[in-house]
Amino acid sequence: MNRFFVFTTLLCLAFAVSSQAGDKPNIIFVLCDDLGYGDVKCLNPDGKIATPSFDRLAKEGMIFTDAHSGSSVCTPTRYGVMTGRYAWRSKLQSGVLGGLSPRLIEQGRLTVANMLKAQGYSTHCVGKWHLGMDWVRKGDVEALNIEKAEQVNNVDYTKPITNGPTSVGFDTYYGISASLDMVPYCFIENDHVVANPTETMKLVMNKGGAVSYTREGPGSPGFRGEDVLPTFTREAKKVIEAKAKAGAPFFLYLPLNSPHTPILPSEKWQGKSGISLYADFVMETDDALGQIMKATEDAGIAKDTLIIVTSDNGCSPSADYPKLLAAGHNPSYNMRGHKADIFDGGHRVPYIVRWPAKVKGGQTSSQIVCLTDFMATAADITGVKLPETAAEDSFSILPALLGESGKPVRQSVIHHSINGSFALREGDWKLELCAGSGGWSDPRPGSPGEKGLPDTQLYNLKTDIAEKDNLEAKNPEIVTKMKSQLDEIIISGRSTPGAPQKNAVEVVLRKPTPAAKPNAKGKGNGKKKAK
Template sequence: MNRLLALLCLTFVAVAASAADKPNIIFILCDDLGTGDVKCLNPEGKIATPHMDRLAKEGMIFTDAHSGSSVCTPTRYGVMTGRYAWRSKLQSGVLGGLSPRLIEQGRLTVASMLKGLGYSTHCVGKWHLGMDWVRKGDVTELGIESEGQVNNVDYTQPITNGPTSVGFDTYFGISASLDMVPYCFIENDRVPATPTETMKLAMNGSGGKMSFTREGPGSPGFRGEDVLPSFTKRALKIIDEKSAGAKKGAPFFIYMPLNSPHTPILPSEKWQGKSGLSLYADFVMETDDAIGQIMRATEEAGIAKDTLIIVTSDNGCSPQANFPELIAKGHNPSGVMRGHKADIFDGGHRVPFIARWPAKVKGGQTTGQLTCLTDFTATAAEIVGVKLPDNAAEDSFSFLPVLLGESGKATRQSIIHHSINGSFALREGAWKLELCAGSGGWSDPRPGSPGEKGLPNTQLYNLESDIAEKTNVQDKNPEIVAKMTAQLEKIVANGRSTPGTPQQNAVEVVLRKPTPIAKAKKKAK
């Protein structure tokens, strides 16, 4: 890390900035929170979210914001690096709780950038970007299949290449989702309580039946219900400890990737039944309350004016929330969007995005500026006044001009979407091109399903007139399909979507996923 920080000091061109221009930054990444789950974004929604609503009233809502992927790990990679994750070796799916580090050695992260500029940097929450555990045997390279190696991990030894190796001074959290082993907290590079028990977490299933997460090692006394409150308590402690320094020009950065309202849907006891809708809705309300506590902490410490708080989600809502049950009660977690988590449709990747910075951002604003979570790195860099290296944040466009209300400044013009099976889409203006026949994810028509069979292998939608992606107009607009396909190919080949020297993708990027028939033929050969 020292070598990386030295490199940053040589590479960055800093611009003199006052304390007010280097705000504290708190980036809260909810897990599987749908755009329809936040009341200020969906007035028809039935879940009360007073704290996010207040954040929006005092800040800015981005109505056309998107995660870098429709699932967890790749989006988190993009938040940290400002680079689309499909440029890395992870081409589909997500990592497991025991998967090795995904962020490449030496790659700039938003945390290492801010640390190099004097920020105190802290990560509190669900990492899900891999870390290197001490092994007694072979290591599976990527994916949840590595969970089968739970017995070859020495949990008493320090972990390497976790959050503290990519720019964070401190880390407190869990390695991945709470439906993945191991079930334990991690403090910096250690597991405070060795996972000596075999456990699985109970969660509410469909039809009111209880179901369980993957079985594996866990720390004695570890409970899923305690995780969100523990994250909140730790973040509040950091704010309390760092606020005095922040007032004297020593800003802090907290990256807070929550475990909620992702499955297992486990709201703490005092929140169960609060919504009157379902345990999922209860969990959303508890998540909103955690955000409210963070807001109040900055206010009570007297640092709210100079603190940028961003609240967003890593992808759309999961079907585990039980859409039919919620819709029957008048609540749709995806709002008017088609699909949900994992999909190429907007329900998979259009996310809530609210920003408050009282010193600089006028409250009560809404913007339709196209935005991606990869844009956080470039935005943070522009806020603190540094020029990013050419080989960093290749897909990050600053949205600071939008926050500051500067009209006429070009920001992001297009965005590439990615689904769980690796399907691609390109959004430009009102048009959205999808290089797959179905959802590319978990909603119908699923990849390889009977419902997908016979559909065109390309989809084109005009979101201005068809926000729900109901009518595929690719056959009526061949010139648009050709132009957008060429643009997508160019962005992929260049290794970047921002201006600059072309860069290398880690592996060959395949734009169209083979059909099940094609896969079978290839296997037969």
């Protein structure tokens, strides 16, 4: 996709006739980090963490109880939010990026920020980016690798950063490059660090019990993990207040750093839950949401502001599950697994929408939706017809929000785990093309517990939300049908109607386990590949 094509696409979008001309809402998309479905009180009646802001948003808006992140880890989900495309169609086939990784979003790919900017929106990002940006490297360094400690000092932090958020459609950016357990430990404003990271530091992960630390590397003097969430909240409120006065529609993408590790609630929130630091951090995250809501209300724009709040994946096992479970709180609610897994605990996430001007409050929808659907929804709201080369896996949820139709928003959704394992959800059925979790819970890939298990799992989530009863052997026709559908979606380069598109790389449908041996012909594990 060349730059001329992108320019002409944006030009067409800018002159598109909007079905809601003059009636474009402000849009605020809040993406929590590692917040479990069961961490939100209105979604988990047995939950022990107070979340009054989430609960009020739900009372005044609409809950989607069957919403899914594009992946069970963060970078690929963020790619999907920004592009409306599953990340496994990109070069990222497993895992996540680091804080010094290069830009993941392809040059020329249309993003939701670019699209809304063409429709007259001012566009702003505050928070954790984690989609890569290009730092100026010192010396002869071929690539920046988060796993190689010596690489973190081969960056000239005094030079402007290229290919960050402002290169994909955002007018302004204030945040951190990746997760707060990754270097560099510094704030970034637009294309430069706010303060040069001249110190070597690491952040304490847990102040209670055993102490562990984040990766060691460059940090700005005085930078503290406890200050990051309050800073994001403050900067987001500034955007809301300034843009409300300007009178034109705005888009604010607010990817928070919480409650991801390092679990560092600010001092005023430590001990508030009476359960654990993680529970305290969830409460502070809830308070941040409340401040965002209040900012729109104080500015007089709440009625015409669409707020979506969700999470990039399920809760991490680093959240001290034993302590939470002992208190009677399960971050995954009644589902199996957690962050990184192919099981629903890895990717079924909170998803709450408030838009007083259009969406009736107090509603609950059981429709299957995915975070990739944001782009098509934003396009539908603003009357934009998306080109066939964009948002290939994005379906508009606007009809569900407006109560216009009982038809499903989407027929199916594809799930992806940290090691690249695939699953297909259609109706009540869920097909998983791996023997175990595909992630961090038992049975882990390549573990003794996974050995001997069927290499395919099939669950009926209507009767077995905990994914305990594998029905694969009893329903071979369903397995065959769903496997064929999954192949077709992968090969077509899209799950939405339209002309076939190309995936960036060959997509391997079944991932070899860490202990996999070459087959007799010496060509890997011999499994079929979908291209």
